[in-house]
Every structure is written in structure tokens, then in C-alpha cells.
Amino acid sequence: MELEVSEWPKGLEKVKPGIKNIFYKGNIGLLSDGRPRLAVVGSRKMTDYGREIIDRWVPSLVRRGVVIVSGFMYGVDQEAHRVCIEEGGSTIAVLGWGIDRKVARLDENLYQKILESDGLIVSEYPGVTPARIWTFPQRDRIVVGISDAVWVVEGALKSGSMITANQATAQGKPLLALPGRVGVNVAEGVNGLIKMGRKSRNGNGGWRSLRGVGFGSGSVEFGLI
Numbered sequence: 001m002e003l004e005v006s007e008w009p010k011g012l013e014k015v016k017p018g019i020k021n022i023f024y025k026g027n028i029g030l031l032s033d034g035r036p037r038l039a040v041v042g043s044r045k046m047t048d049y050g051r052e053i054i055d056r057w058v059p060s061l062v063r064r065g066v067v068i069v070s071g072f073m074y075g076v077d078q079e080a081h082r083v084c085i086e087e088g089g090s091t092i093a094v095l096g097w098g099i100d101r102k103v104a105r106l107d108e109n110l111y112q113k114i115l116e117s118d119g120l121i122v123s124e125y126p127g128v129t130p131a132r133i134w135t136f137p138q139r140d141r142i143v144v145g146i147s148d149a150v151w152v153v154e155g156a157l158k159s160g161s162m163i164t165a166n167q168a169t170a171q172g173k174p175l176l177a178l179p180g181r182v183g184v185n186v187a188e189g190v191n192g193l194i195k196m197g198r199k200s201r202n203g204n205g206g207w208r209s210l211r212g213v214g215f216g217s218g219s220v221e222f223g224l225i
Contacts, residue, residue, distance in 0.1 A: 003028060003122075014171045015145040019124050022142075023099035026120040030067055030090055031146060037067040037092065038176075039143045041164045042076025042153035043186040050154040050186070053178060054079045062089030069147045071096065071139055072121075076153045076161075078110055085117045092120045092146065096139040098129030122146075140164040141171075149174040155189035162189045 003022040009031045012019055038061060042050060058068060058080055068084040070077040072093040084091040093114055103111050114121060124142060125135065140163050144150055150168040155161025168175045177194050180187025
């Protein structure tokens with residue numbers, strides 16, 4: 001189905017380049033039910049450490065009523081979707097291809113679980129539009145646009161995760177991170193973001209709770225860049 005422009009979340013108004021259409025399957029109410037939405041993004045080459053971080057923190061976020069948003073690619077994205085569903089939470093998958101295009105066989109189970117768990121799948125591409133190199137960065141701006149904040153779990157210096165981080169900055173969304181392991185390629189981008197964030201705050205970046213960006217009354221500690 002296509003979402004009427006009048007029903008778009010306000011965050012999509014700041015997305016550049018602008019969006020022409022939003023197509024969806026599932027519970028469109030997740031975009032307007034008032035619950036906080038957190039984008040969880042990271043490397044397709046997820047490390048064991050990245051998995052451990054997601055498996056530890058996503059359940060805590062779900063218990064606080066946070067809706068998990070991600071891009072449905074293998075690695076960090078799919079792990080975030082999976083853990084959210086297993087914890088009884090709500091998740092939104094933003095696709096980099098047409099809304100009606102058949103997903104890879106390995107992804108079919110998760111795709112169906114998202115819909116069966118009252119989740120939502122969205123795309124700006126109609127029908128069976130194929131994925132292209134450029135459709136994934138385009139997807140990332142929507143991931144950010146429908147989210148209240150963005151958590152970068154893992155990402156190399158030159159990666160889609162950093163594109164998403166740049167989108168968060170451009171759209172004025174809080175950018176969150178946990179330090180990665182020094183010397184690991186997919187941690188370099190995250191650690192770099194934290195370092196730059198601290199410098200931009202004149203050394204006062206520190207650690208803040210998600211309470212400060214509207215993520216419930218719990219004290220889940222992240223680095224707020």
C-alpha cells in the first residue's frame with residue numbers, strides 16, 4: 001500500500017533529497033503511535049562483539065517501549081530486527097528495493113516474522129524495483145527520517161553506517177554509539193564518531209542516558225555524540 005503524504009511522519013520532511021512515495025506492508029501505526037523509534041545500524045560484517053552488544057541492549061530498549069528501526073540487511077540490521085521480535089517488541093524494516101520484490105530465501109523467515117509480529121516494512125520504491133548500489137544510501141535517509149535517534153553499533157570509516165551517521169547529523173537527530181574494540185576495522189568508524197563528538201563538545205561529550213533524548217525513564221547508558 002502507499003502512505004498518503006498527509007500521514008508521513010514529520011521527520012521525513014527534512015529528508016534530502018526529498019521523497020516522492022512511501023509504500024508499506026504491515027502495521028503503519030508504528031509511525032504514529034507515540035512510541036520512541038531508534039534506528040539501529042551497523043556493519044554487514046558484524047563481529048561477535050557487535051552481536052553481543054545488540055543482544056544485551058536491544059532487549060532493554062524493547063522493555064522501555066522503544067521501536068527498533070533498521071535496514072533489513074544481513075549483519076547488524078537483521079540481528080537488531082531478530083532480537084527485537086524475540087523480545088516481543090515492534091520493529092520497522094526499511095528496504096533498499098521495491099516493496100513487492102521477493103527477498104532472498106535466507107531472509108524470508110525474518111521478513112515474515114516482522115509482519116507476523118505486527119511490525120512494519122517500508123520502501124520508497126514501488127513494485128519489484130531491484131536494489132542498486134545507490135538505493136541503499138537513499139534508504140538510509142529514510143531510516144533516519146522516521147527515527148528519533150540513531151545508534152551506530154559498528155562501522156568502518158568508509159561504510160554505509162557512516163553515511164547513516166552523516167544523515168543523522170544533517171537531519172538533526174541524536175547520534176548514539178558505544179565504543180568498539182580498538183584495532184578492529186568495523187570499530188574504527190564508531191570510535192571516530194565518538195572522538196569527533198567529544199571534540200565538538202570541547203571535551204564534555206561524556207556519557208549520557210537515553211532519558212535525555214526521550215527514550216523512557218530507564219537509565220540505558222550510551223555515548224551521545
